[in-house]
Amino acid sequence: MKGKIAKYFSFKGYGFIDIEGSEDDIFFHSSSYPAISTPEVNTQVEFKVIETPKGKEATEITIVTTDKAEA
Secondary structure, three states: OEEEEEEEEOOOOEEEEEEOOOOOEEEEEHHHOOOOOOOOOOOEEEEEEEEEOOEEEEEEEEEOOOOOOOO
16 A cells, blocks of 8 residues: 555654545554654655554555656
8 A cells, every 4th residue: 555654753653644545544653664764744655554453554664765867
């Protein structure tokens, strides 16, 4: 799935992703985010969804990069 970071609470280690094409958002834990980066609002991401006892959660999050280089 695709979406963008809507909220991130660094002091708590979690946030929410707005799901592309939906009015819903989904919870994510910072441990599911790439270790080389800190989640920032409006960052485009791709992710998988898992079902947990507390509901759906985004996992295996990757940052979507766009190549804006032109010849």
